[in-house]
Amino acid sequence: MKKNILILLLATLASSQILYSSGNHDSLLFDGETNIRTETYYSKSDEECVYRVTYVKGTATGKIRKMQVIDVCGIRKDTIYEYQNGAIEKYSVIKGGEIIKTGPESTAKIDLPDGSEIILGPNTNYTLPVNVCDNIRSGSLDIGAIWVKLKRLINGTKFEVTMDRFIVGVRGTEFSVEVIEENGVKYDIVKVYEGSVEVNMKSMDTENFENNQNELARLAEELQAGKITPQEYSARSVELMKEQTGESTKLKVIQLVEAGYVLRSDGKTLGDPVPFNTSEDTWFIINE
Numbered sequence: 001m002k003k004n005i006l007i008l009l010l011a012t013l014a015s016s017q018i019l020y021s022s023g024n025h026d027s028l029l030f031d032g033e034t035n036i037r038t039e040t041y042y043s044k045s046d047e048e049c050v051y052r053v054t055y056v057k058g059t060a061t062g063k064i065r066k067m068q069v070i071d072v073c074g075i076r077k078d079t080i081y082e083y084q085n086g087a088i089e090k091y092s093v094i095k096g097g098e099i100i101k102t103g104p105e106s107t108a109k110i111d112l113p114d115g116s117e118i119i120l121g122p123n124t125n126y127t128l129p130v131n132v133c134d135n136i137r138s139g140s141l142d143i144g145a146i147w148v149k150l151k152r153l154i155n156g157t158k159f160e161v162t163m164d165r166f167i168v169g170v171r172g173t174e175f176s177v178e179v180i181e182e183n184g185v186k187y188d189i190v191k192v193y194e195g196s197v198e199v200n201m202k203s204m205d206t207e208n209f210e211n212n213q214n215e216l217a218r219l220a221e222e223l224q225a226g227k228i229t230p231q232e233y234s235a236r237s238v239e240l241m242k243e244q245t246g247e248s249t250k251l252k253v254i255q256l257v258e259a260g261y262v263l264r265s266d267g268k269t270l271g272d273p274v275p276f277n278t279s280e281d282t283w284f285i286i287n288e
Contacts, residue, residue: 058106068081099127102120126142126146135157145180145283146176170197178190187265199254234255259278
């Protein structure tokens with residue numbers, strides 16, 4: 001009789017797990033009351049859409065994926081993965097949409113599933129794009145420096161780096177973005193090593209310029225295909241800016257930066273890019 005009761009209880013527990021386990025959750029966590037809550041933030045189906053750290057020098061912190069073994073109702077052990085704040089180490093998996101901070105004399109390298117790379121320099125605060133597999137990947141740089149080597153994007157996908165005053169849009173290139181302060185003045189610096197990027201100076205009262213993105217993307221494709229010149233690209237982009245009215249986002253200036261050129265701005269104006277020696281800029285080179 002006792003054996004039959006035990007079998008019945010085990011069968012009931014198994015059916016409860018089947019009933020409540022769904023979506024991207026691997027396990028069940030019981031809060032000690034009558035409610036069941038799922039707290040798993042990672043599933044094996046998302047394994048390819050993650051940020052992986054492949055190099056760390058010094059200190060870096062952020063939300064990293066950690067494995068935990070839990071006791072399920074005192075009957076069995078189960079493994080869950082959740083993201084927690086902590087020190088970033090080599091081979092860490094980082095949560096998208098969260099800020100990464102590096103310390104003095106520190107460097108961190110992050111690999112994306114498509115082979116693209118992001119390197120963070122010392123004293124940098126950078127927020128990763130929310131989903132590394134989204135068509136539009138937009139991260140933000142508060143202070144410090146990042147270097148990006150981006151694989152060529154296709155089918156309308158975009159990669160952006162936003163700052164307080166600018167948005168850097170790319171489609172497959174090698175570039176760096178810096179936000180520094182000198183004598184109380186903040187400067188935004190964009191350097192291009194391969195390919196080209198466009199720098200959009202945004203108005204201070206809004207950060208949304210979605211109304212222009214499709215047209216700007218088309219212009220960028222025509223530029224890459226050689227259908228229009230850089231001068232035509234800039235002129236048509238300015239025309240597009242002037243057409244915006246009312247509550248639409250206003251792109252104050254759009255500047256194209258080619259390989260071997262650097263654009264430096266104090267946020268008041270967006271001047272012309274000037275040449276720089278790419279071979280002398282090596283802070284992002286990693287010697288393991």
